[in-house]
Amino acid sequence: MEVQKPKRVPTRKILETLAEMYPDAHCELNYRNPFELLIATILSAQSTDRQVNKVTKGLFEKFPRPEDFLDLTEEDLAEHIRGLGLYRNKSRSILQTCRILVEKYGGEVPQDRKQLEALPGVGRKTANVVLSNAFGVPALAVDTHVQRVANRLALADSDNPLETERQLMKRVPRAEWSDTHHRIIWHGRRVCAARNPKCQICDLLPYCWYGKKVKKEKGKYEPAGR
Missing domain, CATH: 1.10.340.30 (Hypothetical protein; domain 2)
Known part of the structure; x- marks a missing residue:
């Protein structure tokens, strides 16, 4: 049976797990002003x-x-x-x-x-x-990482970045927009890559329909380090 996107998404669990995985997430561009x-x-x-x-x-x-x-x-x-x-x-x-x-x-x-x-x-x-x-204005910038990860986690369901942003803004509390943006980007760069995502080491796997789909298609994972 094919793994489908869930109708009910454990948003709070996902946000809490992202916060635990990337407590120091920040903008990785260097700037002074x-x-x-x-x-x-x-x-x-x-x-x-x-x-x-x-x-x-x-x-x-x-x-x-x-x-x-x-x-x-x-x-x-x-x-x-x-x-x-x-x-x-x-x-x-x-x-x-x-x-x-x-x-x-x-x-x-x-x-x-x-x-x-x-x-x-x-x-x-x-x-x-x-x-x-x-x-310091709360915002959710949607780049390729946010677009990909948000849809894989079912926090959004759209191919359009603007619509993805709108859906994220509804699901994520405004006070958490900026931190969530950075955490999703870090996750996309470090674990949830466009190709060959490291689902086998991902703490979000229990809440990720995409990861469960990949796991079912590939079968048992080989252990891997972060």
Whole structure:
């Protein structure tokens, strides 16, 4: 008999288990202020946090403020961020965003969602990351890890990131949005990979319909370490 998504999801058990598994979960992009987080998050599209951190270490030392970025041409900035995915498009978006920050917001990053999303290169996910981590506003940014893990745990049932976010916001208490976002990302990076997830070592297996499905399909697991 095929394992189906459950009609009733043990949300509290899942959230408590995630908290036990990842008590120190946090944003893994390196930043010192809202501006650096904004730029790092724009750069993180189709790139790993590790790759971004390598690039921004020197970038933010040379150009710590949006005003400093405006001394660069698109070609100059592209050379600094070469190696990251879509680096030419990101160079254009970052310089346009820096110009808006300087001319419209006095060099400061706005704390309003609509104003953030109006910046070039900034979508809902990036805005959520900045609001949550830089300004302490509860938010649930849905990246590929959150999209995958939330659906595997039946905390959401959608192929659309925005709908996944909406469903998570209904299930997860608002005060836990930001922490849950980080914990799900850590789980996706460390255990619940897109391919070959480590279901055999996952503490969430008792509550995970997807893990039970994989277990049934593959049979008895071989022991493995984290």
